[in-house]
Amino acid sequence: MSSYYFSASPEKRIISSGKQFLLNQVLCFIKKHRIKATILAILLIAYYFCLPDPLFRTPTSTVIESRNGALLGARIAEDGQWRFPETDSVPKKFEQCILHFEDAYFYTHPGFNPISIGKALVRNIRAGNVVRGGSTLTQQVIRLSRKGKKRTYFEKVLEIILATRLELRHSKKDILRLYASQAPFGSNVVGLDVAAWRYFGVQPHQLSWAESATLAVLPNAPSLVYPGKNQEKLRIKRNRLLHKLREAKLIDSTTYQLSIAEPLPQKPFPLPRTAPHLLQRMAREHPGQKVRTSIDPALQDRVNTIVKQHHEILKQNEVYNAAVLVMDVHTRQVLAYTGNTPTDKKHQKDVDIINAPRSTGSIMKPFLYAAMLDAGELLPNTLVPDIPTRISSYTPENFNPEYDGAVPAGSALTRSLNIPFVRMLQDYGLERFRDKLQAFRLRDIDRPADYYGLTLILGGAESNLWDLCKTYASLASTVNHFHETSSEYYTGEFAEPVLKANEKAGFGTVSRQKTVFDAGSIFLTFQAMRELNRPEGNEAWQYFDSTKKIAWKTGTSFGNRDAWAIGATKDYVIGVWAGNADGEGRPGLTGVTAAAPILFDVFDALPSSSWFDMPYDELVEAEVCRNSGYLASPLCPKTTAWIPHSGQRTGPCPYHHLVHLDSKRQYRVNTSCTPVTDIIAEPWFTLPPLMEHYYKNNHANYKSLPPFRADCFTDGPVAMDFIYPREDQDVILPKNFEGTTNELVVKVAHSKPGTTVFWYVDDRFLGQTRTFHEMAIIPREGKHLITVIDEFGNEIKRTVRVKK
Template sequence: MHVQSGYLRRGIIGNLNRERIQQVNRFFNLILSMRKILRRFIRIFLIAVVAGTFFLLLFDLVFFPLPSERLSRQSSYFIYGRDSRLLNCFASQDQYWRLPVKLDSISPLLVRTVINTEDRWFWYHPGVNPVSLLTAMADNLKNRSIVRGGSTITMQIARMMEPKPRNIGGKLVEIFRALQLEMHYSKNELLEIYFNLVPYGGNIEGVGAAAYFYFGKTPYELTCSEAAILAGIPSSPNNFRPDLNPEKCRSRRDRILRQLHRQDIIDKETLSGALKEEIPVERKERPDHAPHFCQSIMSELSSNLWTGVIRSTIRMDLQALCERLARSYASVLKDKDINNLSIVVIDNHSSELLAMVGSPDFNDRKHQGQINGAFAPRSPGSALKPFAYALGFERGLITPASILDDIPVSYSGYSPENYDEEYNGIATVSEALIRSLNVPAVNLTANLGIRDFYEFLQAGGISTLDRKYYQYGLPLVLGACEVTLADLANLYSALGRKGIYKPLKMLAGSDDNKPYDLLSEEACYLVTEILSELQRPSLQASWEFTRDLPTVAWKTGTSYGRRDAWAIGYNPQFTVAVWAGNFSGEGSPWLVGAESAAPLMFAVFNQIMQGHEHVWFERPAGLGTRLVCACSGLPPNEYCPDVVSDKYIIGITNNNKCDIHRAIVVDKETGYELCRACEHLGNPDTLVMEDWPVRLAGWLSDHSVITKLPEHHPGCSGIFVHGPPQIISPEHRAHFEISKSMPSEYQQILFEASSGLRNRKIYWFLDDRLFASSGINERIFYEPVKGDHTLMCVDDLGRSTTIRFSVR
């Protein structure tokens, strides 16, 4: 029995062991099968992820690419002055007000308020909040109408980017686009996009425009109450607009504020203060400062410019001052049939445009007030003359005391006249510029070369010279062209910068073009000294701001027919330019630069210099001082009786000595001049006399400006040497064209010459044949024949001058 029991125990134990082994095997088999299932699941999951990613990318990049271009809409344009004050603004082409802003330019409180109001889980969801969507669906089914959308901020961006019908299909597209947006943009980027697209009622889009038109602020300056108002409007823009429904707006704001307080975003004191703030009941009016300037900026902008903020160089205080003075002075001019004027003020250091008045009244339709006179091409009159003198100084041709001809002259048929139709014979450079004489300016320009003067003006920014230089000719220096007030003012400002040219700068930060030397500092200083000596015009005694005028170098201009009056002044700090006239082109006897434009120019200067130190230009080291003959303006010879002090450019200015004063020997008894060949015929005596060039001698003698030189002794058998006659007309290498529509007697060419006082007769040889003989200063006329011709003038001593001309 005992033995059988042992066998039984061993059998039971064996059975138990087998069961345990089977259980373990089953467990391991289960694990193995689970591992297979897990591997299969992982494989399927990875395949699903890869496939899902592939199809998502496929849909994102191929079938339904994200229309990112719709996230940026054309902005309105907000033009600011240099002090960041808004000058003017203009709606976009689709007539919406949009002002794009960066996220860091938005009040952090507004950002938190919007997120708390619109999408509390914004920072955590992938673009879609399933809980919010399900809750919204339940509410909509319960109310049997759409009462909630359940849209996240990202989904709202998707809807604004691509508007769809508010149905299930539209919502699915919205969800897909939201997922795409989250793939392409960061959360901060999405917030910035949202704030620039969200509607705020009417034609206002984006928080930048809304902050201005509702509160007159930037988005960063908003109060707690204002942030709550802007956070509440987008859910129903026209319903919660403060200017249309102030009470509904107030109710919506208060709910948002209390919600912020419950969530400890604002404290009780802030809540109390915000609830007491008034609701704005009307939109802010757009400002209308510097209307002509702003219109000019808009006309220059590229249609592809999407940024809405334009920073200009305009100083609001100076702009307001110039507008006020323009209106005041316009009332004075209207009594003289002058209805328009313009003002330009430039900072000489930076070449920035500080103020611009295009007309006294932008809204004066009767007198075309919307025309911008600062950019309207007009004839400048004498306002270009200083630059011919500056070039003459720079090339060493003249100094302030140099002598210029002021006698009748002809350049291929063009004979300039002075304003008073009188001639002075000779004039110093200073006198010619101060008195704005025409003939000396034309003679100097002819000496410089009209092409060089023309190219200088182009280099100086005169943008309206649209013809060839020879089509303007020498009258260019007298204003026979059109310039704009802005271009002319900027050219004068180069004088204020000691000869450095900078393009006129109207936008802050626009330094694309490098400055360059237009004139030498020495030439600018010489011109400035002369222009600062001009006597001030008679200003009306009722203008209190005409007292204590600052030192200003200035020049005026009056166009032909008295249609334009100009005055431009400058000092080291500013350039002020004024134009007066009529946009219609109608003239007025009062339209003279010194009378109609200069008073206003000085009024502006007197005001803008208040508070500024009155400094003047320092004398350049390259300028020297020398004594010159008071008669010729050249360094004196041993016979010059009087000398004066004169400035010159060291190493540049001509050092030729005076050739006017010379000693001659005369017979004490008869007064005849004696030479070595005939001095034995009389009683010799030495006199110092003026011997002027032949081009001047005849005119000066005829007008009793100089004393005639004595005649040579008639018994002299010698030949003395003096200058040959000078042909005045025609000009050497002149070209003439015969008009078929004009009688030939009206197309005759003038032959005229100047000769020394000792001559009695001159002879004209045309193409090597004697054509005519005449007395001194006698005019001869030639009826032209086509071809190339040679003209020789011979005096009675056998001396000659030859020129060539052609007729076509």
């Protein structure tokens, strides 16, 4: 014997001896009875593998719940049954009801009850047919898994064998959960979870004793006592069970009396449809599963109501669809997901607009603004041209077809002016901007830059509400994280939003390097977007409580097909789209009139947020020109402003020049006509001729350069440019009521007042002008070359095509 045998305690030596003896007996039996041992081994193996795993392979419904477990919606299973995924627990009330009705000895038998089987067998033989069953809940689970099998004595024996195997594989609680998940409750309702909703409109744990008893008796004869039919039979079965519960002292007499007085269910309740388009999405991504989402049920209901209210207004203009997405900036969780209005099938009510690619309109202008701030190619109030523009064959127009001449970049963003942003995109670089957008992972912008051209900034590309809200939330989160981490960034800032309650957004690791844009550029962009007076077509916004601090942007696609509004605060991002899912445009459908009212109604449903913390480490206070927004030169009137560090690389103001005036400051002079001692040098703010022409119409305090005094010799640079028509423009000359063709009025701006200019059309002299440089002509139909020459020999040309 081994040394262990002698060193072990007497009890351990006895156990060891017993095991050795038993092993010897088994080996001896196998040697003497090889055939019997082989058969026994085969039977044991067959018994071990006789039970399928998993036991049920039936399709289940896709179910979505809110973050606190409230049912948001469900989709029927592929086989046409309402069958939720397996329940995770069985409520105590239902458990007591089902045990007292079906299997009182459930927790003590090994899967079958010999006494119940014997009693049932005797009674059935005496009756000559099956009048009583002796199946346990375990056997009923087996029978449910073997659906379609005839109820014969052989099948009963097989059920018993499989039931014992099920008892060895699963705990009693697990078997009870299998029964509650797979039991039939009449019609196409399978399982306790869906039965509680369909018959009582509540979750299983909210069922009363009477409701639990009603559901407990239904699986026994689901076709016979389907709610709404055979009411008296159902009542008798339920009350008999409630009487048992009272006898077992599980309920008192008062509860019993109240329970038997409760009405029976009459017809199935419809399941909640709180987020039908989110259910569509989850049915694609997680078919047949129960998903607990990040949705806030109270907010989702409120957003649904807001969308429904605005749908009633929008459809008066034959606008039938809208969508709203609400995200938490800090967690990136989706709090509300309303994919469409409650319209009808004719107007595509089932289309999930949140994921549909639509023309972006102006909604991406803040990205370009932030990109140029980040690159040090723009300051917040740098003047950008707003003048008639033609680039190759592309002629952008503002929503309001007027020109400011020059406008601060931040104001251009606030007012959503198109021409300044097209010119800014040309300066920044189309390919370069396309690369920046790629960092945002906007999946619908998947073509090369040349495919979109400069229209990219005005809606020439398509994106979707999901990706755009994700991007705005990521920008807001960049500023938040920069403050929270003491001036650091996260490598995975532009992470996908979260739709599941148990998931967290992956922000990556902390880094000193910016992710896409620095926090200062984003903050200044949000500052510009925070302005409230946002005219787009001369509408002044008056519906919003100015105490709320929100960075928001609207957008309208070409042809008034898409209306956008996206707003960001420190805590939330809300995105709104309105329009027609089939792409039909409608007059008056704009971001301001259609989407923005929804945006602010949803913001009113959220807690107020404080404004973003200023990222001081990414900003520097600098002296800038009060007039032009550029870095101040020595000639500029100065003011201070916060700019990105990269903004210090921008050039000084190019529009302030030192001019020499006479003693009365009426004329410009030089040493050819005035002694140096009598010349007054004064800084002057001067814009190029075309910019000046429009700028001074909107700025009464703008002063054009005084002319040179007549006795002065000048050889300084002069400039002139066409105001109208634009290059290669098609000009239509209509006829008046008398049948006479209207004139084409050509306009030119000249930098030197009082200069004489000479006009030619196709080398034919027309005349000259001195003060106001306008010339009316009636050219023949076709292509013409207009030439203008000033008295100093400067020349400009323009080609137009005339149509009558």
